[in-house]
Amino acid sequence: MRKKLFVLTLVVLLAGLVMVPGRASSHREAPLISSDPQADTTDVYAFVSPDAPDTVTLISSWIPFENPQGGPNFYRFGDNVLYEMKIDNNGDGVEDITYQFRFTSQTRNPDTFLYNTGPILSPDSANRNLFQTYTVTRIDNGRTTLTAGPMLTMPDNVGPASTPGYGGNGSGVYEYNEVVGGRARVFAGQTDDPFFLDLRVFDLLYGANLSEAGVDSLAGFNVHSIALQVPKAALRAGSPIIGVWATASRPATTTRSAGSETSSGSFVQVSRLGMPLVNEVVLPLGQKDKWNASKPADDGQFLQYVTNPEVPKLLQAIYGLQAPATPRNDLVQVFLTGVPGLNQPPGVKPAEMLRLNVDVLPTSNPQRLGVLAGDIQGFPNGRRLADDVIDITLQAAVGKLLGVNTTLGDGVDRNDVPFRSSFPYLGLPHSGGNPRNLNPNPPRGN
Amino acid sequence: MKSNLIAVLIVVALAATVGMANWRERHRQAPRRDVAADARHAEELLRQARLTASPRFAVEAEGLLTRALAEDPASPQTYEARRALASVYLSRHRFRDAIAIGEQSRTERPLDPINYGIIGDGHLELGDYQEAFDAFDRMMQLRPSAAAYARVAYARELQGDLAAAVTSMTLAAEATAPDDREGLAWARAQLGELYLQMGSRRDAKREFTAASHAFPGHPFAVMGYAKTIAAEGNLAGGIDALTELAARAPTPDVYARLGEWLERMGRRDEAERQYALAESAWRMDAPEPKNLARFLADRGRKVDEAVAIAERAAEERHDIFTDDALAWTYYKAGRIDEAKRAIARALRTGTKDREILGHAEAICGRG
Numbered sequence: 001m002r003k004k005l006f007v008l009t010l011v012v013l014l015a016g017l018v019m020v021p022g023r024a025s026s027h028r029e030a031p032l033i034s035s036d037p038q039a040d041t042t043d044v045y046a047f048v049s050p051d052a053p054d055t056v057t058l059i060s061s062w063i064p065f066e067n068p069q070g071g072p073n074f075y076r077f078g079d080n081v082l083y084e085m086k087i088d089n090n091g092d093g094v095e096d097i098t099y100q101f102r103f104t105s106q107t108r109n110p111d112t113f114l115y116n117t118g119p120i121l122s123p124d125s126a127n128r129n130l131f132q133t134y135t136v137t138r139i140d141n142g143r144t145t146l147t148a149g150p151m152l153t154m155p156d157n158v159g160p161a162s163t164p165g166y167g168g169n170g171s172g173v174y175e176y177n178e179v180v181g182g183r184a185r186v187f188a189g190q191t192d193d194p195f196f197l198d199l200r201v202f203d204l205l206y207g208a209n210l211s212e213a214g215v216d217s218l219a220g221f222n223v224h225s226i227a228l229q230v231p232k233a234a235l236r237a238g239s240p241i242i243g244v245w246a247t248a249s250r251p252a253t254t255t256r257s258a259g260s261e262t263s264s265g266s267f268v269q270v271s272r273l274g275m276p277l278v279n280e281v282v283l284p285l286g287q288k289d290k291w292n293a294s295k296p297a298d299d300g301q302f303l304q305y306v307t308n309p310e311v312p313k314l315l316q317a318i319y320g321l322q323a324p325a326t327p328r329n330d331l332v333q334v335f336l337t338g339v340p341g342l343n344q345p346p347g348v349k350p351a352e353m354l355r356l357n358v359d360v361l362p363t364s365n366p367q368r369l370g371v372l373a374g375d376i377q378g379f380p381n382g383r384r385l386a387d388d389v390i391d392i393t394l395q396a397a398v399g400k401l402l403g404v405n406t407t408l409g410d411g412v413d414r415n416d417v418p419f420r421s422s423f424p425y426l427g428l429p430h431s432g433g434n435p436r437n438l439n440p441n442p443p444r445g446n
Numbered sequence: 447m448k449s450n451l452i453a454v455l456i457v458v459a460l461a462a463t464v465g466m467a468n469w470r471e472r473h474r475q476a477p478r479r480d481v482a483a484d485a486r487h488a489e490e491l492l493r494q495a496r497l498t499a500s501p502r503f504a505v506e507a508e509g510l511l512t513r514a515l516a517e518d519p520a521s522p523q524t525y526e527a528r529r530a531l532a533s534v535y536l537s538r539h540r541f542r543d544a545i546a547i548g549e550q551s552r553t554e555r556p557l558d559p560i561n562y563g564i565i566g567d568g569h570l571e572l573g574d575y576q577e578a579f580d581a582f583d584r585m586m587q588l589r590p591s592a593a594a595y596a597r598v599a600y601a602r603e604l605q606g607d608l609a610a611a612v613t614s615m616t617l618a619a620e621a622t623a624p625d626d627r628e629g630l631a632w633a634r635a636q637l638g639e640l641y642l643q644m645g646s647r648r649d650a651k652r653e654f655t656a657a658s659h660a661f662p663g664h665p666f667a668v669m670g671y672a673k674t675i676a677a678e679g680n681l682a683g684g685i686d687a688l689t690e691l692a693a694r695a696p697t698p699d700v701y702a703r704l705g706e707w708l709e710r711m712g713r714r715d716e717a718e719r720q721y722a723l724a725e726s727a728w729r730m731d732a733p734e735p736k737n738l739a740r741f742l743a744d745r746g747r748k749v750d751e752a753v754a755i756a757e758r759a760a761e762e763r764h765d766i767f768t769d770d771a772l773a774w775t776y777y778k779a780g781r782i783d784e785a786k787r788a789i790a791r792a793l794r795t796g797t798k799d800r801e802i803l804g805h806a807e808a809i810c811g812r813g
Contacts, residue, residue, distance in 0.1 A: 029496055030596040031632060032533055032563050033489055035623045073624045073660075080620050113659055250590035250621065253614040255579035255601035268590050286522065289557040293588065 037063045038078035039248035041273040042223055043195050044085075046244040046354050046382040049229055050362040051422055055184075056235055058085050058099075059227045059385075059424065060246035060273070061194065066222040068430040074115045074156045075190065076132050077103040077224055081248050082267050085228065088243040088353060089236055091345030093297035097235065098139040101188065101226055103132050103153070115156070120163050122170040123152040131155070134188050136228075138179065148176035154189025157222070159433035167428045181231025185423050191225040192417050192427030193218045195276075197390040198410040202280065214411030220430055227424035232358045241338065241345040243353035244382075245274030245296060269293055274353035275335055275380070276389045281311050281397070282335065296351035299336060303350065306335050311397045321406075324399035334380050334396055342371070343381045356382030368413055372400055385419045385426065388412075484514040485526035492537055493628055499665060499695040504537045525554060532564045539734065541568040541763075559588040566597060573765035575604065575795055592621040596633060599640075604766070606796040608644050615640060631661035638670040642677070643800065650674050665695040673703075681707045698727035702741055721745065735759040736771035743771070743778040753779050766792045770802045777809050785809045 045059040060083070066075050077083065082102065086095035108129050109117065118127035135149030154172030157163050171187070178184040199217035235242050249267035271292050273279075282305050283291055291302070307327035316323040324330075338344035338355040345355070363377050368388040370378025372395055379387035380396075391409035398406050417427035488507040495503035511531045518524055529551050535544035548564035555561065566581030579601050586594040595618035602611040619633035638653035651674050657667035668691045676684030688704045705720030728738035739756035742748050756772040773788035789806045797803075 029492070029537060030567075030593065030600065030636075031493075031626075031629050032560055032567075032593050034592040034621070034626070034629060036591055036621060037623050037625075038621070070624075075624060078620065080617055251617070252586045252590050253595060253598045253610070253617065254586065255582050255598050256605075257607060257610070268587060270589050270591070286555055289555065289559070289588070293557070 036250075036270065038076075039081045039250060039270045040064055041246050041248060041271050042193065043276060044244065044246045044273050044354055044383070045194070045385055046242070046356045047384040048232075048356075048358055048360065048362050048377065048382075049423065052229065053361055054181075054233075055229050055231050056242070056356070056358055057227065057229045057423065057425065058087075058244060059194075059225055059426070060085060061191070061223040061225045062248070063224045064193075064221075065218075066190070066193075066224070066429075068157060068220070068222055068435040069159075069432040070156055071115065071158065071432065072113065074130070074158070075222075075224060076105060076130075076156075077101075077134070077153065077188070078248075078250075079103055079105050079132075081250060083226060084247045084249070085226070086245050086247065087235055088296070088351070089241075090239065091241070091243070091348040093243075093295075093299070093349040093351035096141055096237065099228060100137040100139065101134055102137075103134045103188075104150070105130065105132050115158060116162050119161065120155050120158070121165075123154055123172055124170075128155055136176065136186055140179070145179050146177070148174070148186065151186065151188075154187070156190045157429040157431045159431055161433075163431075166431065173423060178231055178234040181233035184231065184234065185229040187225070187227040187424040189224065190222050190429040191424070192415070192429055193221045193223040194225075194385045194415055194419065194426050196388075196412050196415045198412050201390060201394075201410045213409075216412045216416050219416035220435065222429040225424065225426055227426065229423045236358055239345045240359040241343050241355055241357050243274070243296070243338075243345070243351065243355050245272060245353045247272045269295075276383065277393050278335065278352055281393060282306055282309060284310065296353050297349065299351045302352070303332070303336070306331050309397065311394075312399070315394075315398055315408075321398050321408075322404075324402050324404065330399070330401040331396065334393075334401070339371070339380070342376055354383055355380070369395075372396070386414065388414075479514060479517070481514045481518075481524050481527045484510055485530040488527070488530040488534060492533055495537060496632070497628065497665065497695065499697045501538075504534055508534045508538070522554075525551065529558075529560060529564070536564065536567050536571075539571070541571045544568045557588060559585045559591065559594065562588070563593055563597060570600070570604075571765060572763050573768065575601075590617075590621070592618045592623075592629065592633065595621060596636065599636070603640065603643075604795045604797055606798040608640055608798060612637065612640050612644075627661045628664065631657040631664040631667055634660060635664060635666035635670050638667075638674070642670070642674060643798065647674055647677060663694075665691060665697075669700065669703075676707055681711050685711070696723075696727065698724045698731060698737065698741070701727060736763075736768045739775050740771040743775040746778060749775065749778045753781075760788075764791070766795055766797055766799075766802065770799075770805060773809060774805050777805070782809065 040062060042061045042064045047057055049055045049057045062077065063075055082100060085099040087097040088094060089096050108126070112129060115130050116127050117129050120128045132153045133150035134153060135147055137144060138146045151174045155163060157166045172189045173185055173187050175183050175185050195218055196216045197218065198213040198215050200213050247269050248271045249269045252266050252268045279288060279291065283302065284305065287302065309328060309331060312323035315321045332350065333339045333344065335352055336350040337348045343355040343357045360377050360381060363375055366378060366384065366386065367373035367375035368386060369392055370387050371381055372392055378384055379389050379392055383389065394408045395406050398404055398408060400406055415427065419425050419427055488511050491503040491507035495501065511527050511534060514527045515524055515531065528547055532544045532547035535547065545565055545568035548561050548568065551558065552561040552565065562581040562585035566578045566585065569581065570578035582594065582597040582601055586598060595614045599611045599614035599618060602614060615633060615637050619630065619637060622629045622633055634653045634657035638650045638657065641650035641653060650670065654667050654671040654674060657664055658671065668687055672684040672687035685704060685707050688700050692700045692704065701720045701724035705717045705724060708717035708720060724741060728741055731737065735755045736759040739752045739759065742752035752775040756775040759768050760772050769788050769792035773785045773792055776785035776788060786809055789809050792802050793806060
């Protein structure tokens with residue numbers, strides 16, 4: 001009995017030693033900071049299709065920095081995310097046409113968590129245990145005008161054992177009938193991240209030597225992309241100039257009962273993207289929450305950050321590059337209104353979106369610096385996959401459009417993998433078998 | 447000659463040491479402190495606190511942030527660090543301090559949804575439910591996210607609407623970043639707990655298994671799974687799972703439940719040891735006296751002390767779990783009228799918490 005008491009006392013004392021006052025135990029400490037990569041759009045592209053010049057290709061990419069070795073959960077679109085591509089075809093800042101994409105995950109064998117149960121030789125392979133289908137819905141001024149699907153997304157490029165000969169068996173491209181103009185095409189699934197830049201540029205802006213840049217920070221990473229190829233006639237109105245942006249929204253739930261909530265309740269926009277680098281270069285930190293929830297029609301509230309931007313001031317302070325006088329109406333044209341005579345719609349309302357004049361036909365000799373190099377089919381007239389938007393934006397920021405002579409850039413001039421010559425043009429995703437080319441003995445197959 | 451060489455070497459070594467010290471001094475001052483990185487570091491420490499049940503991580507996070515904020519407590523550059531400090535205060539149950547920072551940050555950035563999460567969490571724990579629910583709704587309207595869905599789910603659960611809680615917690619799980627395995631396990635384990643409350647053990651098991659798949663050994667997943675199999679009659683399996691958990695992430699709750707199951711298996715001595723551990727741990731658990739009070743009342747021991755502890759807790763907070771602890775200790779002390787008033791307050795949100803409902807039944811059954 002005494003021995004038992006002694007042991008008990010000892011145990012209690014020891015327990016006291018490991019416990020420090022200040023423990024949290026009852027409340028659940030729900031995570032407070034959460035990233036949402038599935039609703040995070042990385043880039044938007046809009047260009048006249050080089051191999052089908054009576055169509056326009058629209059692309060949005062999602063889920064930044066996908067490691068090709070994504071297992072065991074792998075990457076997919078969000079089932080509860082409403083993905084949208086919006087088009088303003090009369091310059092009033094409000095969408096006239098909306099394409100909605102909704103994804104549904106399905107499991108063939110609910111008893112396993114595995115992505116695949118054997119090699120996946122086609123998008124509809126029975127070995128593809130976890131797969132996603134999606135639908136496309138077109139809305140014209142609030143009215144649903146077409147719905148296509150369900151269709152299959154392209155699987156992730158898991159590796160040569162699971163996805164041998166990736167891309168060789170089925171492209172993931174589907175055709176459907178547009179409201180006017182005939183056939184259109186759609187693709188959704190994993191691709192190479194088409195953006196190329198040295199992310200150190202954001203470090204170097206704060207003091208160092210820009211010539212140190214030159215490494216494509218996004219080389220070897222994948223994203224998930226949604227691509228559409230639509231007849232011009234189905235997009236344009238009177239003017240040939242269309243404005244394009246992408247949004248992601250999630251359904252809101254409420255703490256108090258106000259009827260029945262479902263996952264298709266009222267949607268709240270959680271991200272938006274049209275022009276590249278607005279979030280990174282133009283907007284100050286404290287404005288980003290407001291920006292992600294805002295609509296282009298209300299962009300007048302952000303005008304001051306464009307007319308009086310931070311980056312040229314930094315470049316002047318650090319590199320001695322003379323900042324052009326403000327207000328920067330040249331940048332207002334790049335980011336908000338389009339350039340007169342090229343991609344500015346008549347009666348335009350300043351609003352941030354990618355503005356494309358669909359009447360400018362593809363050139364056989366595209367320049368990575370786009371309009372700055374005299375190639376008016378490129379950025380900022382829409383955006384092609386190979387347009388070097390970092391260099392263009394940096395040069396525009398220091399006044400290239402005002403006649404300033406500059407060759408400013410990040411030293412990365414092209415993507416790490418070639419773009420394909422036909423829809424969806426994006427590079428195939430990097431294989432999980434050789435992530436970021438780090439494997440000295442890469443497996444054969446892909 | 448040889449001694450000359452040694453002298454030269456000594457001089458060189460001294461010079462090098464002095465030079466190195468100067469160099470270190472210069473470089474210690476040179477780079478500006480990356481306060482945003484400190485804030486992220488603190489968030490990760492809080493996650494570690496959740497995984498290990500060890501309070502030292504929250505203490506470490508507080509120290510880190512206090513140092514980071516010492517130089518410039520109010521500049522826009524330290525916004526994230528201040529916000530993170532509010533999270534640490536929540537974790538340490540300094541709810542009023544957390545709300546104060548949350549309100550300040552809200553003035554600074556009224557559209558940052560995280561501030562409303564902090565303010566709401568604080569009010570919720572204090573029992574100011576209307577303020578908490580308003581804050582969570584605002585958070586959701588600004589940006590639906592895993593964090594917002596989880597809070598709305600808890601608000602629904604407190605009001606007894608378990609189906610709506612499941613809907614919102616499912617959205618939380620699906621909005622969690624695929625590479626945030628701990629966050630995923632947390633949300634799945636919460637879903638499991640909701641299903642357990644609904645009496646749906648099969649769904650609960652599936653969720654706890656999914657949680658373990660996302661993050662093997664997550665304490666909430668292990669605890670939930672153990673509770674599920676124990677409810678199915680597999681007490682031995684539950685005891686094994688919790689014994690393993692107690693060895694690496696000890697909480698008083700784990701000891702108490704182990705004691706309960708051992709007692710039910712007739713292993714009286716082992717049960718007593720676990721109860722002793724639980725009591726000791728709860729006595730060290732300064733911010734949560736209500737748990738100790740309820741534990742003592744459950745065992746019918748030191749009931750007068752339990753009442754005193756619960757009354758002190760109720761001076762600080764009036765959340766339904768504190769009211770419930772107060773009611774239960776009054777009941778065990780034979781103070782039925784006071785117990786009835788307290789349990790009525792514990793039921794005010796419409797909760798379907800089984801323990802609270804069980805207490806209510808016992809208290810009201812006494813006429």
